Amino acid sequence: MTFPVYLPLGPVLMHPHWVFETLSYAIGFRLYLWRRARAGDVLSTGDRWWVITAAIVGAALGSKVLYWLGDPVQAWQHRTDVLYLMAGESIVGGLIGGLWAVEWTKHRLRITRATGDLFAMPLAVGIAIGRIGCFLSGLGDHTHGLPTMLPWGVDFGDGIARHPTQLYELIWLFMLAAWLHGLSRRAHQEGDVFKAFRIGLGLHR
């Protein structure tokens, strides 16, 4: 296997990261709609769309800001280089930014109830699907693990077998999604499922 593993779409070879990130948003959203139809919602449709919009916009900004803060010296040195500044993002930054934006929006709309339970399982599945793209992108994605002698170590193209940490996270996230789905079907306090998602993600990281 040669990394990155390009995916053919007609005559064009698509970069796996773009393909799987797009898929993750689409599938995550469909799962959310399915969960909402089955479980109902504590919010009106209008308010829910504001919460969704805030989550996406907050995630976009948070993912970028935390990416810059991950290496602030480099970011400062390249502060006038648009090409550098536009590259890269952080999943944790996306989650923090999304959470902050949702809480701010809820405050403005005077919503006091917990609203994250419907997002928990779709988020876990979405991140897992995105990780397939990270794995197929290889070394350029910088999400691989440390070198290893274990038999399942993956050579991403530089002759060194490394832990496929993207696949570890993918397996963990699918297990987490299954657990969250089971949890949401049982009697629970409002907000517990999203708390469980955050704890599950934190435990893995």
Add this chain to the structure above:
Amino acid sequence: MRLHGVGKGVVLGLMLHLLQIPLASLTYTTSLWVIGLSQLVYMVPAVLTCRWKRRPDEVKGLLIVAALTFLLNAACFGLFVMASNFGWIRIAG
């Protein structure tokens, strides 16, 4: 969940992205590389217009399209730049 107003905003946002074609020819494709930023040229006026016309659902749709475009651009931009530097970008056929 009804998509009416929000769906209209999403479709409007996607159609506005067609403006990237003339933008790309004006900027020698640079605007496409930074579509997350260059989209502000038409997204900001569109959002302000919808707000002014009191169409909050369309504002939401436009913001969702703009944020997803920014995310996808940020995620893939670095990889594409790296790919082009190392000759990884290939078009089959």
